[in-house]
Amino acid sequence: MNKNLLDLSILELSERLKTKSISSVELVTESYQRMEASEPIIHAAITIRDKKEALGKAKNADETRKTDSHPLHGIPYVVKDAYLTKGMRTTAASKILDNYIPPYNATVIDRLEKCGAILIGKMNMDAWGHGASTENTDYPVTKNPWDTTRSAGGSGGGPAAAVALRYVPFAIGEDTGGSIRFPASWCGITALKVTYGRVSRYGAIAYASSLDSVGPTAKTTEDCAVVLEAIAGIDPYDATSSPHPVDKYVQGIKVSIKGKRIAFPLEYYKEGLDPEIKTAIIKAREQFVSLGAIVEDVFMPLLEFGVPVYYILAPSETSSNLGRYDGVRYGGTRELFTKETRRRILTGTYALSSGYYDAYYKKAQKARSVFIQNYTEILSKYDAILSPVTTISATKFGELLDDPVTNMMMDVYNVTVNIVGVPSLALPCGFTQKGLPIGMQIIGNMYGEKTLVSLGASYQAVTDWHKKIPRGENS
Amino acid sequence: MKGSSISAEDIKKIANLANIPISDTQAEELTKQVDVTVSYVSKLQELPTDSVVETSQVTGLENVVREDIVDKSRILTQKEALENAPHTHNGFFVVDAVLEEHE
Numbered sequence: 001m002n003k004n005l006l007d008l009s010i011l012e013l014s015e016r017l018k019t020k021s022i023s024s025v026e027l028v029t030e031s032y033q034r035m036e037a038s039e040p041i042i043h044a045a046i047t048i049r050d051k052k053e054a055l056g057k058a059k060n061a062d063e064t065r066k067t068d069s070h071p072l073h074g075i076p077y078v079v080k081d082a083y084l085t086k087g088m089r090t091t092a093a094s095k096i097l098d099n100y101i102p103p104y105n106a107t108v109i110d111r112l113e114k115c116g117a118i119l120i121g122k123m124n125m126d127a128w129g130h131g132a133s134t135e136n137t138d139y140p141v142t143k144n145p146w147d148t149t150r151s152a153g154g155s156g157g158g159p160a161a162a163v164a165l166r167y168v169p170f171a172i173g174e175d176t177g178g179s180i181r182f183p184a185s186w187c188g189i190t191a192l193k194v195t196y197g198r199v200s201r202y203g204a205i206a207y208a209s210s211l212d213s214v215g216p217t218a219k220t221t222e223d224c225a226v227v228l229e230a231i232a233g234i235d236p237y238d239a240t241s242s243p244h245p246v247d248k249y250v251q252g253i254k255v256s257i258k259g260k261r262i263a264f265p266l267e268y269y270k271e272g273l274d275p276e277i278k279t280a281i282i283k284a285r286e287q288f289v290s291l292g293a294i295v296e297d298v299f300m301p302l303l304e305f306g307v308p309v310y311y312i313l314a315p316s317e318t319s320s321n322l323g324r325y326d327g328v329r330y331g332g333t334r335e336l337f338t339k340e341t342r343r344r345i346l347t348g349t350y351a352l353s354s355g356y357y358d359a360y361y362k363k364a365q366k367a368r369s370v371f372i373q374n375y376t377e378i379l380s381k382y383d384a385i386l387s388p389v390t391t392i393s394a395t396k397f398g399e400l401l402d403d404p405v406t407n408m409m410m411d412v413y414n415v416t417v418n419i420v421g422v423p424s425l426a427l428p429c430g431f432t433q434k435g436l437p438i439g440m441q442i443i444g445n446m447y448g449e450k451t452l453v454s455l456g457a458s459y460q461a462v463t464d465w466h467k468k469i470p471r472g473e474n475s
Numbered sequence: 476m477k478g479s480s481i482s483a484e485d486i487k488k489i490a491n492l493a494n495i496p497i498s499d500t501q502a503e504e505l506t507k508q509v510d511v512t513v514s515y516v517s518k519l520q521e522l523p524t525d526s527v528v529e530t531s532q533v534t535g536l537e538n539v540v541r542e543d544i545v546d547k548s549r550i551l552t553q554k555e556a557l558e559n560a561p562h563t564h565n566g567f568f569v570v571d572a573v574l575e576e577h578e
Contacts, residue, residue: 099559100559101558101559103551103555103556103558103559104549104551196533196534197533197534197536210531210532210533236541237549239536239539240532240534240536240539242534242536243536302522304518305518305519305521305522307515307516308515308516308517308518308519309516309519311512311515311516312516312519315512319493323493323494326494327561328560328561328562328568328569328570329556329559329560329568330559330560331559332561334494334495334496335496337495342495342497342501342505343505343508343509343512345493345495346486346489346490346493346495346505346509347509347512347513349489349492349493350481350485350489350509350513351513351516353489353492359520360516362529363519363520363524364516364519365529365530365531366524366527366528366529366530367519367522367524367527368529368530369524369527369528369529369530370522370524370527372530372533404508404511404512404515405511405512405515408512408515420533421533421534446533
């Protein structure tokens with residue numbers, strides 16, 4: 001019997017759990033029913049937790065729940081397979097880690113466990129985060145729940161498809177150059193790329209350390225806010241985690257956006273952007289105005305330099321980070337690195353090699369400063385920037401592979417956010433004529449997540465794009 | 476930073492530095508792809524950055540230190556540390572030889 005409990009928000013679920021009108025056992029049972037029905041086609045997961053074990057956790061949650069338990073108490077969730085989970089296989093979607101059983105938990109996993117949330121699966125991704133389609137996984141490729149002949153986006157296509165199909169109320173992703181926001185937009189869900197350092201990276205398998213960020217993806221802005229409040233904050237195990245105070249993000253939902261100032265960068269809406277996406281975001285712009293926000297055209301002329309900066313910094317850092325996989329302490333040998341990862345390791349090694357370092361890595365770090373200046377200038381006058389997430393809607397399989405430049409251009413709207421370190425909320429704002437989801441993103445100031453929550457929640461209060469649900473069949 | 480021209484030899488050398496074993500066919504394919512990527516990112520030279528100081532991290536945090544106290548909750552036991560190792564011997568990791576023996 002399917003009650004569709006997982007269509008409810010986290011706060012609604014928590015309320016019903018506390019008043020005992022539903023149980024965690026029912027919730028977790030529903031999660032497994034959904035996975036059993038869709039996984040043979042969708043492949044959102046790499047590893048699913050033993051069902052009995054998960055139900056045991058749920059039973060325990062039901063028995064220990066108090067009226068003041070955390071809202072995530074007894075709520076099932078999944079993570080991108082880039083987070084270490086003690087005793088549960090962690091692969092980063094690479095055969096190198098096919099048998100790797102971590103001896104400790106990532107901080108984000110520990111924090112969620114402390115809240116009482118129940119981890120039920122490790123989700124698919126491009127191996128090591130290298131890609132924007134999840135096609136670079138060494139496991140069966142995740143299908144887009146809206147059209148299974150198309151990609152779910154990447155690199156975190158698994159967590160996005162899992163939330164879109166309502167396997168669980170939320171997932172944790174990792175965003176280095178769009179890896180949470182991009183698949184969320186192609187799958188029609190909401191996602192938050194947090195300020196760099198807002199959430200601990202301890203136990204997250206590193207792609208590019210100066211760009212990596214840990215954040216939630218869920219049905220709504222509100223759900224993302226609930227999760228962020230649970231996972232944000234300084235961690236002694238991650239020296240780059242920020243001591244900046246953690247806001248009451250959930251309270252941001254009720255804050256009016258009247259008078260909030262939003263920048264609309266004209267360069268972002270020129271050639272290269274699918275007209276259907278442009279039309280949807282212009283409609284959203286009008287909705288923000290009708291909600292009382294002030295939206296103004298601005299110039300952000302650096303856009304074209306974003307991808308070059310990213311494709312120097314990220315491959316350089318990944319070539320260094322992946323150096324640890326030597327097949328001695330854990331994992332298989334380096335022959336098991338697949339195409340896209342080899343490409344990135346070699347590009348990075350080249351950019352860092354003697355004689356080229358100044359021309360590439362150092363130049364990119366200088367450009368990074370120029371981007372920070374540009375963003376700071378805009379964000380000192382505006383509360384947020386309204387941007388597309390992707391240039392096109394979900395592509396057919398195979399369209400993105402083996403063309404480095406097209407691959408790189410896929411994340412043109414996302415990478416500068418990581419280069420600068422600011423947060424960004426991606427949320428659904430329409431559908432194409434073919435019925436594929438369209439997303440937009442609202443980029444905020446450093447530690448400005450609460451303002452993004454207000455903007456996103458206000459928009460979602462008057463729209464219902466985020467309520468549309470795919471059912472995993474060929475649509 | 477000029478419009479790049481990377482040779483298959485360069486790629487083999489870099490692959491050796493990165494400890495990535497590649498065949499001649501793979502070297503050829505990778506040469507093309509890395510060359511395309513490097514040429515593309517070379518666009519960056521059009522951005523003036525003469526008087527700009529580079530940014531290596533965005534947190535503004537410096538010299539983050541902790542008390543010099545052992546945190547036992549964070550220490551792996553020898554058994555845990557070795558559990559994922561493909562080859563162990565008497566409680567140690569087995570590594571490839573780095574020195575050669577001479578008669």
